């Protein structure tokens with residue numbers, strides 16, 4: 716399996732907390748040569764799209780198409796996870812490039828964290844938070860079967876984050892990127 720040489724950052728957060736936004740900013744700051752973003756949902760959506768004859772590009776985008784299929788995708792992927800909890804994490808890492816830092820942007824379950832810790836060293840877990848009103852302004856609306864199931868709630872009672880940060884606005888975003896870079900350097904001065 717491909718190994719990142721330095722560090723794996725596992726990002727988690729509720730829907731519309733801004734995980735993806737932060738990961739893209741962090742990647743832009745660290746530079747393509749040093750890091751890549753890994754999405755566990757990548758192989759998940761690819762296989763789902765193939766099995767259901769759907770447009771993968773639309774499914775990967777942040778819009779209504781993704782929301783339309785989110786519930787069914789959750790249920791479909793849960794069936795696969797039941798027999799193999801690491802299936803999608805493994806598939807995502809197998810397809811990932813060999814960079815010093817892996818930024819995993821969509822960790823949703825304790826079993827995801829467990830899988831990474833069992834298979835790699837130098838893991839850091841990062842929880843992105845945002846006020847409910849901010850998430851609503853970004854398009855979040857409570858959806859039964861999505862917001863009240865394991866894919867969204869499994870990590871609500873996980874209290875061992877290495878870093879927990881608020882992302883309500885651009886200033887918060889800058890602070891998050893700076894804090895994470897400092898932590899990276901503490902661990903790995905060569906970064």
Ligand SMILES: Nc1ncnc2c1ncn2[C@@H]1O[C@H](COP(=O)(O)OP(=O)(O)OP(=O)(O)O)[C@@H](O)[C@H]1O
Nearest residue numbers: 729730731732733734735736777853883884885888
């Ligand atoms: N700090 C910020 N400043 C301005 N806009 C932001 C900020 N953080 C996130 N956003 C915006 O909020 C929206 C949701 O962000 P994003 O897609 O990153 O959330 P997410 O946590 O990955 O959501 P999901 O779990 O639904 O995929 C996006 O349109 C993004 O551009």
